[in-house]
Structures are given as C-alpha cells and as structure tokens.
Amino acid sequence: MKNKTKYLVAILLMLVSFLLIGATNVNATTTAEVNNYSDLTDKMSDNVTDVVKLTSDITLREDSKTTFSLEMSKTLDFNGFTLTVPEHYKLYLIYYNTLDLKFINSNSSKRAKLNLLTDTGYTPIYNEIKKAEYTVNFEMDGIDVEYIKDFDSFWQTAGDYRFNNVVFRNLKVTGFYEMVDTRAYKSVKFSNVTKESKNTTSKTYLIQSSTLTVDEVLDADSIIEYHDREGTKIANRTATLDTINAYWGPITVKKKEVQTLTATTEAELINAVNQINNSKDTIIKLGADIKLTKFLGFNVLGNVTLDLAGNTLDVSEHNLTFYYGYKDENNYNFRSNLTIKDSGNGNSGKIVGVGFNGRVRLSTLDMTEELKNLPKTYGFTIDGGTYAVTGTNSWDEYIFDVLSDSEPMEQNITINVNVKKGVFEVGKVDGEIFYFPSSDETNMKANFNFETLMVKGLGVKLGSNILAEKRINEVIPNDTKLYYTTDTNQVIELEDKATLVRNVRTSTNAIYPQYIKLAKETGLSVNNVTLPNVTFGYTVVPEATINITNIGAAELKITNVTVSDTDKFEINISSQPTIGIGATNTDFKIKAKTGLSAGTYTPTITVTDENGKTYTATVTLKVEQKQLTGLGISGLDSTWVYGTTKTPTATGVDDLGADGYEIIYSKKDSSGNYANIGNKLPILVGEYKATLSVKNPNYTASEASVDFKITPITTPVEVKSYDDTFTYNGSEHTKNAYDVLWANNTSPRTDNKLPNGDKVTAVITGKVRDVKDTALENNTIEKITIVNAEGVDVTDCYSGIVKAAGKLTVNPITTPIVVKADSDTKVYNGTELTKNTYTNTDHVLLPGDMLEVTITGSQKFVGSSNNTVSNVKVMRNGEDITSNYTMGTHVNGVLEVTSAEQPLAIADQYVRVNGSILLSYLEQSVTGNEGNIDFNIKSGTALTYDSVNEEFVAGATEGDVVLTVTAAKMDLGGDGTPEWKETTKDFTIHVVNKTDVNISGLSNNETFTYDGNPKMPTGTISVNAGTVNVSDLEVKYQGTGTTSYNSATAPTNVGTYTVTYKVADSNSDYTGTFSVAFTIKKAQLEKVTLVEDTFEYTGDEIVPQDSNFDLNKMNFSGDIKATNVGNYSITVSLKDKDNYEWKDGSNGDLTINWSITQATPNYTVPTGLTSVKGKILADVVLPTGFTWNAPATVLTVGTNTYKATYTPVDTTNYKTITDIDIEVDVKNTFNVITSVPGGNGTITPSKIDVIEGSKVKITFTPNTG
Structure with a gap:
C-alpha cells in the first residue's frame, strides 16, 4: 500500500506541474522573422527574441558597419537563405553577457550561406567579449561560408577574452587560410565540415596549431580526410592540425564509414575482429551461437559494436578480451568506445562464461611512455542482452574484469560505463557485475550511468573497488529506482540513494531468488530500427517492426506513435495498447514510402506514453543507387597533335537526363597519378583520361573512361634576338627586340604570331657593359612563351622551339690614353734615383674608372736611363677593364745622375818650429774623400817634405804654408765617367813657435736625421791637462761638398759638415786643431693616401678622408671636395723638400686620384597593377621613370612577373636600373x-x-x- 500511495502522489504532482506549465508558458520560445538588415539588427540586439529567422536573402549595410549587440542567447536561423557582408564593411558581434550564439539552417531542402565580400584588409567578422566573467559559446550548423580571399581566420576574437566552446557542424568554408584562430576558443569541435581555398591552390587549415591534435577536435566517430602529393589520406588522430593543409585539395571532417560484419562461426568472428581499424567504425553482428575454443583479442578502435542479435557467445573456455584504443604505433585512437548490445527480443542474446579464464575482460596493450601519458577517454556501453558467469570457484565472482591489468593501470585513462539495459547473472556467492582495480592501485577515473538492469545472484552487488566507492545517486539517474531482495523474500526499494554501492547487495539466502533491479519509475524503451536496404526504383517497400519495451515499475499505456519525415515514412496503425512490466509490444511497424531517392535516411520514431512523456528511436534506411551499364565515350582518338579539334560524346546515358552526367578530364602527373582538371576538354600537351561521371545521385556505374594523349607540334619555332653595337660609356646596354620565324622560313612572322594565331613572346636577358662582354650569342633568350588567343600558355605544345641569340658588341672609347712618365736628375750620392709619377691624357676616363700604371726606372751611377711606362691598366672596383679604352704610345721619362764633388774637409794644422807633421796624420785628418788623396805644397817656405820619412818638416822660422789635398776621381760604374770628380781642397799649416796640444773626444762620420734641431757629433772634447782650457777653444762648423755653411753654431739642415775645435791664434804658448765630419740626412714621411678613394653619389658634398697628411710639412691642392659623379685628383707636395722626402726616397709631388660613382636611385616598385588577358605589357601603364623591357609581351592569366627598367631624371648621378621584377595581376575574361x-x-x-x-x-x- 505504501508503494501504491507513492505512485499516486507522483502522478498527481506530474499533473499539477503539467497544468502549471501549460498555464504560464514559461518555456515558450520567441521567434521573429526578418527580411532586411534593419530588422535583423534590431532583433539580434534585443533582449526578447530567442530565434531570428531569415525569410529572404539579406545584405548588411553598405554604408557602414553592422553591429549585433548581444545581451541574451540567440539563434540566427538562415532558413535556406544567404546573408551577405558587403565589400567595404564588417559584421561586429559584441557580447554583453553570458550567452550561447547559434547560426543554424532549419530548411532541409535549401543550403544556407554566409557570403563574405569584405575586402578591408581585416577579417570580415569582428567578435568582442566585453568581460572575462562572460561565458560565451558559439555553434554553427548547416551554413556554408564563402570569403573572397584565401587569407585571414574566419572565427576570431578581439581583446583578451575567448569563446568557451566553438562548434562547427554540417558546413563548408571556402576561402580564409584557417577556420578558427587559436586565440579564439577554450575548446573547439568539428563535425561534417569541409575547408578549401577560394581562388588558387594555397596552404589552408582547419586551425594552424602546432599543439592541438586531431583527437582533441573530433568525436570518436569522425575522421579528417585530406590530400597531399601522394593522394587522399586519413589524418592520424595524434597529428597536430598544422600538419594538415588543403594545398592539394579540400580538408574534410566526416563521419567514419561504418562496416557491418556478420559472424556465424568462430572463424568468421575472428576474421571480423581482424578487420577492425581506425578508419572505420565497426559493427560485428552474430548470426548464430558461437563458442570460443581459443583466446580472442578484440581491438577497440573508434566505435566498435558487438551485436549479439539474440545469439549466445560462449566464453567459458577462453576469455574474450577487448583491448582499448591501441593496436600498434600506427593504429590507435584514444577516444574509442565499445558497445555490446542485443538487437534480439527480451535480452535473448547472451554472453556466458564460468569466471576465471572464462569471462569478458577490458584491457589495453603496452605502448611507449610518451603515448601512455596522453589522456585517453574510453566508453563502454551495454544495451540489452544477458551476461552470466556460472563458476563457483575463486575469482569466478564477477562478469566483467575492467582495466585491472598492469598495462591500463600505468596509463592516463578515463572510462565512461553506461548500462542502458541488461540482465546479469553471477553463480558464485558475493559476486558482482564489474570488477575494477582499487583507487590505490591506479589513477584511472571512471564515470557510471546504470539505467535499467537486473543482476541475479546470492549476495550480489553492482561492482567493486572504484565502483564500490561511488554512491548510488552517482551511478543511476534521478528517475531510476533501485530494488533489492532480502532473506525473507522481500523486495525493498532503496530509499537512501547516498548509500555506497558496496553496501547495496542481495541476501545470500538461497531459498529465494536474489536480485538487484534498476527500473524507471515509469518508462519505455524503443529500439532503433533498421529497414532492409533497397535499390532506387524499388517496387516492394521495406518495413520493420518497432519493439517497445516497458522498463518501468508499473504497466504503461502508449498513446501515440509517430515518425518524422511523413512524406517518406509511415506507421502502420494508430493504436493505444497497454504494456505490462517488462513486456515488449510489437504491434507497430515502420514502413517507407515509394519513390525515395538514393541515400541514407534516418527519421525519428517518437512514442508518447499516457503521462505525456516521449521516447525516441532512430530508423535507418539505405536506398542504394541503381547500377547502370553500357556507358562509354566516343569521339576521342588515342593520340592527336595540339590544335586538332575533337568532339567527345557520352553514350548509354539516355536515362540520366541532360544534367545527369558529365565528362570529367584528369591529367597524368610526373608520379603517374591522374589529377582532376574539370569538365572542359583539354587542349594542352599531356596524357589524359576522360571519365564519364554520373551526376544523378540515384545512379551509379562502373567507370567508363578513355585514355588519350595530346602531342606537341614539331614544326620549328625560332626566336632570334637582334644584334647591336655600342661604345663603352660605363652603362649596361640591352637590345630587347627579336623576330619569330616559323618552319625555317627566313621571313619574320607579323606580330610574332604563328599561323594558328598563337603568339610568341620572349624574355631577352642579354646585356653588355664592357668590351670583354662581347661574344657570340650573348644577347641571350631566357624564356620563350607561346599563348593562344585565350591567353593560355601553350609553350609545351611546341617541341621545335629554337633559341637563336644575337650578338651584342661593345667597342672601346677611341680617344687614346697616353701615359707620360716624369723625368728627374740629381748629383750622384750613392743611392738609386727613381721617379714613379706620371701624367696622362685628360677627360678620357669615365667616373669610377681608375688608371693604374707601373713606372719602372732606376739610375744609381753617373749617366741616364729611361723611366719606363708599363702595365697600364684601367680598373673599376678591382676589375680590369682596360679593353674598354684605346691606349696610345706611352712616353718614357729620363733619369739622369751627374758626377759629384767629393766633400773634402781638413782643418788648418799647426807645427812647432823645427818640428814635423807626418803625412799619415794629415791623411787621417782629411774627411769626405772617396778616392785616394795626395798632398802638395802650394805656397810658403816654412815647410819642406821629407819623402824618406813621409813627413813635412818645419824650419827654424815661423810662417804659413798652404797645402793642397787632392782626392782622385772614382769611376764606380765602370763606364769611364767618374761618379766622384777629382776634387781639391786647400788648407794651411801654421809653423809656430808654440807647443802643440792634443784635442780629442768626438765621434767621426756620424749620421743624423733631420728633425729641425741643431746636430753635433757625440762625445766630450778633452785637451792635454795643464795646457788650454776647453772653454777657450774656438769652434767652427763648416759645410763640405755642396753644403754651404760656416758658423760657430751647430747646423740644423740636411748636409755634410765638419766641426773643428782649435786653440786660438792669440794663445802665445799653445797651438792645435781637431776636426770630425758628420752628416744630417733627410727625414722620411709616409706618402699620403686616402682611406677610401671611391664614393657613391649622395647629393651632398663629399670630402675624402686622408691618411698620413701633415699640414705642417705638406701642402695640398686640387679637388679636395666634390658633389657630382666624376674623377678627381688631389696634389700633395712637401713644404720643405731640402729636409724631407717620402719613404721611397723621392720628394716629388703626389697625385691622388678619387672618384664619385653613380648612386642607385630611390624608387618604389609598382604594385597593384592589373590588366586583362590578351593585352600586351605596353597596355599596362607604369609610373614615371619605368619602362617595360619587352613591351610587346602578351599577358597571360594569373599573377605574373615581368621585367622593367627604371630611368632616373638625373642620369649623370644616378644609375639606370634594369631587370626590375614587377607583378601584374592579369584577369581572365x-x-x-x-x-x-x-x-x-x-x-x-x-x-x-x-x-x-x-x-x-x-x-x-x-x-x-
């Protein structure tokens, strides 16, 4: 009575709820129909309308942006119409609340479209979520998207906040390079989606992400199909999305093909199991009772269903083990689902075993550590059938062993267990349906949903460990009741659903049947229905029984059974039967109507019970295409030459209608594969296949195809570029003209057109600058293109194309360059005389061209020789370009050395009366002699020469005697002309009645370098002690040879000198002299050079930077600064040539050449140029300064690159730039x-x-x- 009372209260509550809902209409949906952008904007932005439905095509505002300000969840129903975003504006979607936005198409007979014409440089749809706390979801279902460009992302967000979930279903996106920006979502899903390029082949993605994988964006029953060079491929589920692009064809997300396999024997079952793979979902249906005589490993990849279909699978001798998710390293799916179902009646299908080594096990195979760590979500569903283990021994107490092996316990697994209905029987006391590992042994997560079931057995429970730790209300729905039996044969309803699963078990009293039962309070179960397949044009309509089972706790009345798509299906009767508890009604049948087109139909059956509750099931009917025979193609030969007209005709297509077929052509590529090129008969050379394609979806046929080959025209087509002659001027020269000759005819073709109208254009790339560039066939032809009247490139359709390149000649400048070496002379000094300077003809060298000359000449001894000009070269940036100039007869200079006076020097001497002075002493006192010396008395009688003792002897009388010392001439060169002349020097020997003192202490013949300071020999003068003070000595510096100097002060300038220390004549007691020679040589300076001698024109004044220039010692003149392009020179001279010379011993003026060369002008390569096929380049207007290299070139369709020249206004200071690549977008017509x-x-x-x-x-x- 208690249970009946509760049941009546529940019914009354339901009625009250129904009446309240009907009275207030709290769940009503507000729908607004719109046919213009103004109403559309208003309804999408209000806070009242739930569904906005288009009733016509709408174009958004063309004078400003369109903004939808979203404050509540909205559904925009395109209803088979097109929404267009115009060219110059965008659609703004601004989200001011937590909400769901959906774009749907409710019209099943018309495709809906979002047409995006926006060309603003930004994505056409602007999304902005205003606050971080707003949760916004977006779903798009059934609307095709087309964008005019292959750039940008379709769905993205501005600002910092992302969509929560983004879902795309049942649509095609054309254009964009990716569907969703990686910054736009937290999660994203694709189902039945196609993505392809709009304008041309280019890389395009679902999402260009290097982290997001296929598995993360698809359901388990979907795959990604894409195309690469090797053909069509299925993406690996662990592949990242940036590795999948649609360059070679579209990317398609589609449902897996479902393969249904039937097994009536163990061998057939094993064979069916071996056909499971990741590219298809699999249904294995038993056709008879089967007993396993060997172990069976059953891979679960994707969605796998085992349908018992009313039959028994006996696993009592060997386990049936399902291995989830992984077969090998190339075949795995970590979102796999297993369903075991019974499509028979009343759970008549069974799996029976004994328990240990004879039960159903769920497990996984071992895999790499990297794969183990990846997250895995597996599903296990039981939908009908009976499952029993009859053993009573140890480990026989459970039916399903779920992931308790070591392999799955090491992996990152979440398993979702769903028991829709089923009967379970355990023979051993204290048994259970599911054995799970303990939560202490694994990090596996498990979720449970038990709807309708009965488990029979003594002390039986639902499961252990992970399952046992759950509460009942965590594993069964709210509308499900749980009953269990007791020792006294009572059936108790569990009141406290917070009870742990481990604490809900039956009695162990074997006197009474013991069971746990889950049942809906009231409820029906409607089985899905599969109608027999038929072929288009069928005359016998298919029908099948609808099984409706009462799974509730009381009998229940059916009030209505309907089917959707009533124009295609019907229910056989209209009846209201009452179904007893656990009973199945089979009164109703579903029947297809006649005339259905080929395809798969999935209408929905809806069953309504007496309480107004509805239950649905899916009907599946496949109408196969009708097979056609006798198709063919006529009118195509196996081979023909380009230009031949052919007319193909389809045969055997009378039933299809004019639009029911087409001939598709494909071209064979280099790998031997055929690529689709459309339905237009090809005209270009190649190997092709014509295939008759059936477009009428109700028919199919075996392929009817014809292979054919188009071969090229073999007649010679000769392109001859012109000859031309130029004089060297520093610039590049081209000649872009050419003739086209046909069939070896010497007469050029008019307008370069061949007899069939095809036009020949050539890219002439020959260019010369220097004389050495002159060569045969140097006016090279880089490319020859032939296009037909439609602008199609048909170059490959001619095999006899010949390039005949002309000759470009550069002649040298005819004004001769004459180099004249400078001459020089000097008096012999023992060093080589050289002079490496020269002059040359003015105004011949071009700016940037530099003359290099070798001057070789050297004269050391007396005489003269040529200062020879040789190796005259003209250089430009390190390159020898002498051949660009004409060289005249160069003029040598003369180097002359004359005889030199010997710089004899000897101080006056003193001799005491009756004394003598040795000849050897006098010889030692002479300096500056190169030849042998001799002494002769010139005047005076106070001395006589004693030849025996080789001395001059003084008499008793004081007096002065003048002697002459003579240095003999020296012919060092051996040519009879002396380098050193015979030289004489007079000096006086004073005969005095005084004592001669010895003066000494200075170095003789020292050499000093000029530095502007006085120079004197090193040492300390000393005199015999007790005679004369050093300070009383007279000092005199005198020049020798050609040096003129006479002073008591030490000399500073370059020359040869003596210094004499002498006892003054006024000293009455002593006399004596002491002389030494010394030389001051020239200081040497580094020659002045330029840090950089070639500059590029800047428009500003240029001052070359020098190295080694000393303003105190050097003068400069000439071109020390300049602005314009040209050759310039600077002259550097020594201010004091007597005391300074260059490092090489010369002291002549230096001429330093430098130049300013042409600069590259600033110019902007034109962009955005367009034209139309068939026009020529000359028709494309270029900005000022630009000219086409080959203006007669015929334009071909596509974005092509052509050569142009830029000529600046100032051609003196700027280069003319040739061969600039400029793109022209040539449009088709x-x-x-x-x-x-x-x-x-x-x-x-x-x-x-x-x-x-x-x-x-x-x-x-x-x-x-």
Whole structure:
C-alpha cells in the first residue's frame, strides 16, 4: 500500500506541474522573422527574441558597419537563405553577457550561406567579449561560408577574452587560410565540415596549431580526410592540425564509414575482429551461437559494436578480451568506445562464461611512455542482452574484469560505463557485475550511468573497488529506482540513494531468488530500427517492426506513435495498447514510402506514453543507387597533335537526363597519378583520361573512361634576338627586340604570331657593359612563351622551339690614353734615383674608372736611363677593364745622375818650429774623400817634405804654408765617367813657435736625421791637462761638398759638415786643431693616401678622408671636395723638400686620384597593377621613370612577373636600373550569355569579355501571366 500511495502522489504532482506549465508558458520560445538588415539588427540586439529567422536573402549595410549587440542567447536561423557582408564593411558581434550564439539552417531542402565580400584588409567578422566573467559559446550548423580571399581566420576574437566552446557542424568554408584562430576558443569541435581555398591552390587549415591534435577536435566517430602529393589520406588522430593543409585539395571532417560484419562461426568472428581499424567504425553482428575454443583479442578502435542479435557467445573456455584504443604505433585512437548490445527480443542474446579464464575482460596493450601519458577517454556501453558467469570457484565472482591489468593501470585513462539495459547473472556467492582495480592501485577515473538492469545472484552487488566507492545517486539517474531482495523474500526499494554501492547487495539466502533491479519509475524503451536496404526504383517497400519495451515499475499505456519525415515514412496503425512490466509490444511497424531517392535516411520514431512523456528511436534506411551499364565515350582518338579539334560524346546515358552526367578530364602527373582538371576538354600537351561521371545521385556505374594523349607540334619555332653595337660609356646596354620565324622560313612572322594565331613572346636577358662582354650569342633568350588567343600558355605544345641569340658588341672609347712618365736628375750620392709619377691624357676616363700604371726606372751611377711606362691598366672596383679604352704610345721619362764633388774637409794644422807633421796624420785628418788623396805644397817656405820619412818638416822660422789635398776621381760604374770628380781642397799649416796640444773626444762620420734641431757629433772634447782650457777653444762648423755653411753654431739642415775645435791664434804658448765630419740626412714621411678613394653619389658634398697628411710639412691642392659623379685628383707636395722626402726616397709631388660613382636611385616598385588577358605589357601603364623591357609581351592569366627598367631624371648621378621584377595581376575574361527559353520574357543582353571579379547586373522581366 505504501508503494501504491507513492505512485499516486507522483502522478498527481506530474499533473499539477503539467497544468502549471501549460498555464504560464514559461518555456515558450520567441521567434521573429526578418527580411532586411534593419530588422535583423534590431532583433539580434534585443533582449526578447530567442530565434531570428531569415525569410529572404539579406545584405548588411553598405554604408557602414553592422553591429549585433548581444545581451541574451540567440539563434540566427538562415532558413535556406544567404546573408551577405558587403565589400567595404564588417559584421561586429559584441557580447554583453553570458550567452550561447547559434547560426543554424532549419530548411532541409535549401543550403544556407554566409557570403563574405569584405575586402578591408581585416577579417570580415569582428567578435568582442566585453568581460572575462562572460561565458560565451558559439555553434554553427548547416551554413556554408564563402570569403573572397584565401587569407585571414574566419572565427576570431578581439581583446583578451575567448569563446568557451566553438562548434562547427554540417558546413563548408571556402576561402580564409584557417577556420578558427587559436586565440579564439577554450575548446573547439568539428563535425561534417569541409575547408578549401577560394581562388588558387594555397596552404589552408582547419586551425594552424602546432599543439592541438586531431583527437582533441573530433568525436570518436569522425575522421579528417585530406590530400597531399601522394593522394587522399586519413589524418592520424595524434597529428597536430598544422600538419594538415588543403594545398592539394579540400580538408574534410566526416563521419567514419561504418562496416557491418556478420559472424556465424568462430572463424568468421575472428576474421571480423581482424578487420577492425581506425578508419572505420565497426559493427560485428552474430548470426548464430558461437563458442570460443581459443583466446580472442578484440581491438577497440573508434566505435566498435558487438551485436549479439539474440545469439549466445560462449566464453567459458577462453576469455574474450577487448583491448582499448591501441593496436600498434600506427593504429590507435584514444577516444574509442565499445558497445555490446542485443538487437534480439527480451535480452535473448547472451554472453556466458564460468569466471576465471572464462569471462569478458577490458584491457589495453603496452605502448611507449610518451603515448601512455596522453589522456585517453574510453566508453563502454551495454544495451540489452544477458551476461552470466556460472563458476563457483575463486575469482569466478564477477562478469566483467575492467582495466585491472598492469598495462591500463600505468596509463592516463578515463572510462565512461553506461548500462542502458541488461540482465546479469553471477553463480558464485558475493559476486558482482564489474570488477575494477582499487583507487590505490591506479589513477584511472571512471564515470557510471546504470539505467535499467537486473543482476541475479546470492549476495550480489553492482561492482567493486572504484565502483564500490561511488554512491548510488552517482551511478543511476534521478528517475531510476533501485530494488533489492532480502532473506525473507522481500523486495525493498532503496530509499537512501547516498548509500555506497558496496553496501547495496542481495541476501545470500538461497531459498529465494536474489536480485538487484534498476527500473524507471515509469518508462519505455524503443529500439532503433533498421529497414532492409533497397535499390532506387524499388517496387516492394521495406518495413520493420518497432519493439517497445516497458522498463518501468508499473504497466504503461502508449498513446501515440509517430515518425518524422511523413512524406517518406509511415506507421502502420494508430493504436493505444497497454504494456505490462517488462513486456515488449510489437504491434507497430515502420514502413517507407515509394519513390525515395538514393541515400541514407534516418527519421525519428517518437512514442508518447499516457503521462505525456516521449521516447525516441532512430530508423535507418539505405536506398542504394541503381547500377547502370553500357556507358562509354566516343569521339576521342588515342593520340592527336595540339590544335586538332575533337568532339567527345557520352553514350548509354539516355536515362540520366541532360544534367545527369558529365565528362570529367584528369591529367597524368610526373608520379603517374591522374589529377582532376574539370569538365572542359583539354587542349594542352599531356596524357589524359576522360571519365564519364554520373551526376544523378540515384545512379551509379562502373567507370567508363578513355585514355588519350595530346602531342606537341614539331614544326620549328625560332626566336632570334637582334644584334647591336655600342661604345663603352660605363652603362649596361640591352637590345630587347627579336623576330619569330616559323618552319625555317627566313621571313619574320607579323606580330610574332604563328599561323594558328598563337603568339610568341620572349624574355631577352642579354646585356653588355664592357668590351670583354662581347661574344657570340650573348644577347641571350631566357624564356620563350607561346599563348593562344585565350591567353593560355601553350609553350609545351611546341617541341621545335629554337633559341637563336644575337650578338651584342661593345667597342672601346677611341680617344687614346697616353701615359707620360716624369723625368728627374740629381748629383750622384750613392743611392738609386727613381721617379714613379706620371701624367696622362685628360677627360678620357669615365667616373669610377681608375688608371693604374707601373713606372719602372732606376739610375744609381753617373749617366741616364729611361723611366719606363708599363702595365697600364684601367680598373673599376678591382676589375680590369682596360679593353674598354684605346691606349696610345706611352712616353718614357729620363733619369739622369751627374758626377759629384767629393766633400773634402781638413782643418788648418799647426807645427812647432823645427818640428814635423807626418803625412799619415794629415791623411787621417782629411774627411769626405772617396778616392785616394795626395798632398802638395802650394805656397810658403816654412815647410819642406821629407819623402824618406813621409813627413813635412818645419824650419827654424815661423810662417804659413798652404797645402793642397787632392782626392782622385772614382769611376764606380765602370763606364769611364767618374761618379766622384777629382776634387781639391786647400788648407794651411801654421809653423809656430808654440807647443802643440792634443784635442780629442768626438765621434767621426756620424749620421743624423733631420728633425729641425741643431746636430753635433757625440762625445766630450778633452785637451792635454795643464795646457788650454776647453772653454777657450774656438769652434767652427763648416759645410763640405755642396753644403754651404760656416758658423760657430751647430747646423740644423740636411748636409755634410765638419766641426773643428782649435786653440786660438792669440794663445802665445799653445797651438792645435781637431776636426770630425758628420752628416744630417733627410727625414722620411709616409706618402699620403686616402682611406677610401671611391664614393657613391649622395647629393651632398663629399670630402675624402686622408691618411698620413701633415699640414705642417705638406701642402695640398686640387679637388679636395666634390658633389657630382666624376674623377678627381688631389696634389700633395712637401713644404720643405731640402729636409724631407717620402719613404721611397723621392720628394716629388703626389697625385691622388678619387672618384664619385653613380648612386642607385630611390624608387618604389609598382604594385597593384592589373590588366586583362590578351593585352600586351605596353597596355599596362607604369609610373614615371619605368619602362617595360619587352613591351610587346602578351599577358597571360594569373599573377605574373615581368621585367622593367627604371630611368632616373638625373642620369649623370644616378644609375639606370634594369631587370626590375614587377607583378601584374592579369584577369581572365568571360562571356555572360543570357537567354529566355521559350521567349517568355526579356533579359539583359549577353555581355562579352566580362573581366574576372567584376559584377554584372542581369535583369529578367517575365511576360505578363
């Protein structure tokens, strides 16, 4: 009575709730229909309307942006229409609350479209979520998207906040390089989606992410199909999305193909199991009872279903083990699901075992550590059937062993267990349905949902360990009741659903049947229905029984059974039967109507019970395509030459209608594969296949195809570039003209067109600058292109193309360059005389060209020789370009050395009366002699020469005697001309009645370098002690040889000198002299050079930076600064040539050459140039200064690169730039043909040569009526 009372209270509560809901309509949905952008904006931005439904195509504002300010959840129903975002503006979606936004298409017969014409440089849809706390979800289902560009991301966000979930279903996106920006979402899913490029082949992605994997964005029953060079491929589920691009074809997310396999024997079952793979979902259906005689490992990859179909699978001798998610390193899916179901009646399908070594086990295989750590989500569903273990020994107490092996316990697994319905029987006391490992042994997570079941056995419970630790309300739905039996055969309803699963078990009293039962308070279960397959045009309509089972706790009445798509399906009867507890009703049948097109249909059956509760099931019907025979293609030979007209005709297609077929052509590529090129008969050379394609979806046929080959024209096509001659001027020269010759005819073709109208264009790349560039066939032809009248490149359709390059000649400048070496002379000094300077003809060298000359000449001894000019070269940036100039007869200079006086020097001497002075002493006192010396008395009688003793002897009388010392001439060169002349020097020997003192202490013949300071021999003068004070000595510096100097002060300048220390004549007691020679030589300076001698024109004044210049010692003149392009020179001279010379011993003026060369002008390469196929380059206008290299080139469709030249205004100071690559976007043209069949109205006339990308407005006015 207690339970009946509770049941009646529940019914009353339901009725009260129903009445309240009906009265207040709290769940009503507000829908607004719109047909213009103003209403659309208003309804999308209000806080009242739930669904905004289009009733016509709408274009958003064309004068400003359109903004939807979203404050509540909205569904925008395209209803089969097109929403267009115009060219110059975007659609702004601003989110001011937590909400869900959905774009859907409720019209199943028309495709809906979001057309994005925006060309602002930014993505056409702007999303902004205003606050971080707003949770915004977006879903798009059934709307195709088309964008005019292959750039940008379709769905992205501005600001810092992301969408929570983004879902795309049942749509195609054309354009964009990716569908979703990686910064736009927290999670994203794709289902039945195609992504492809809009304009040309280019890389395009679902999402260009290096971290997001396929597995993370797809459901387990979906795959990604894409194309690369090798053909069509299925993406690995662990592949990152940036590795999958649609360059070679679209990316398609689609449901896996489902393979249904039937097994009636153990061998057939094993064979079916071996066909499980990751690219298909698999249903294995038992066709008979099967007993396993050997172990069976059953891989679960993707969605795998084992349908018992009313049969028994006996595993009592060997385990049936399901291995989740992984087969090998190339075949795994970590979102796999296993379903064991029974499509038979009343759980008649069974799996029976004994328990240990004879049960159902769920496990995994071992894998790499990297894969072990990846997250895995597995599903296990039981949907009907009976599962029993009959053993009573140890380890026989449970039916399913779930992931208790060591391999799964090492992996990162979440398993979702769902028991929809089923009967479970355990023979051993204290048994259970599921054995799980302990939470102490694994980090596995498990979720449970038990809906309707019965488990029979003594002391039986639902499961152990992880499951046992759950509470009942965590594993069963709120509307499910749990009953269990007791020792006294009572059936008790569990009141406290917070009870742990381990604490809910049956009695162990074997007198009464013991069980745990889960049942809905009230409820039905409706099985899915599969109708028999039929073929299009069927005459016998398929039908099948609908099984409706009462899974509740009381009998229940059916009030209505309906099916969706009533235009295609019908229910056989209209009845309201009552179904007893646990009973199944089979009164209702589902039946297809006649005339259904080929395809798979999945209508929904809806069953309504007496309480107004509805239950649904899916009906599946596949209408197969009708097979056609006798298809073929005529009119195509196996081979023909380019230009031959062919007309293919399809045969055997009468049943298909004019639009029911087409001939598709494919071209063989280098790898031997055929690539689809469309339905237009190819005209270009290649190997092709014509395939008759059936477009009518109700028919299919074996392939009808014809292979054919188009071969090239072999007639010679010769392109001959012109000859030309230039005089060297420092610039590059080109000649871009050419002739086209056909079939060895010497007459050029008019307009370079071949007899069939194809036009030949050539890119002439020959260019010369220097004489040495002159060569045969140097006016090179880089490329020859032949296009037909439609602008299509047909170059490969000619095999006899010949390049005949002309000759470009550069002649040298005819004004001769004459180099004249400078001459020089000097008096012999024992060193080589050289002179390496020269002059040359002015105004011949071009700016930047530098003359290099070798001057070789040297004269050491007396005489003269040539200062020879040799190795005259002209250099430009280190390159020898002498051949660009004409050299005249160069003039040598003369180097002359004359005889030198010997710089004899001897101080006056003193001799005491009756004394003598040795000849050897006098010889030692002479300096500056090079030859032998001799002494002769010139005047005076106070001395006589004693030849025996070789001395001059003084008499008793004082007096002065003048002697002459003579140095003999020296012919060092051996040519009879002395380098040193015979030289004489007079000096006086004073005969005095005084004592001669010895003066000494200075170094003789020292050499000093000029530094502007006085120079004197080193040492300390000393005199015999007790005679004369040093300070009383007279000092005299005198020049010798050609040096003129006579002073008591030490000399400073370069020369040869003696210094004499002498006892003054006024000293009455002593006499004596002491002389030494010394030399001051020239100081040497580094020659002045320039740090850089070549500069590029800047427009500003340029001052070369020097090295080694000393303003105190040198003068400069000439071109020390300049602005314009040219050759310049600076002259550097020594201020004091007597005391300074250059490091090489010369002291002549230095001429330093430098130059300013042409600069590269600033210019901007033109962009955005467009034209139309068939025009020539000359028709494309370039900015000032630019000219096309080959203006007669015929333009071909596509974005192509052509060569141009830029000539600056100031050609003196700036280079002319050749061979600049400039892109031109050449548009195709199309004919828009209009007509009105039957003449039932008027229409805008056809338009010819409409340029690609432009809009054509067509107006059709029907006749009245």
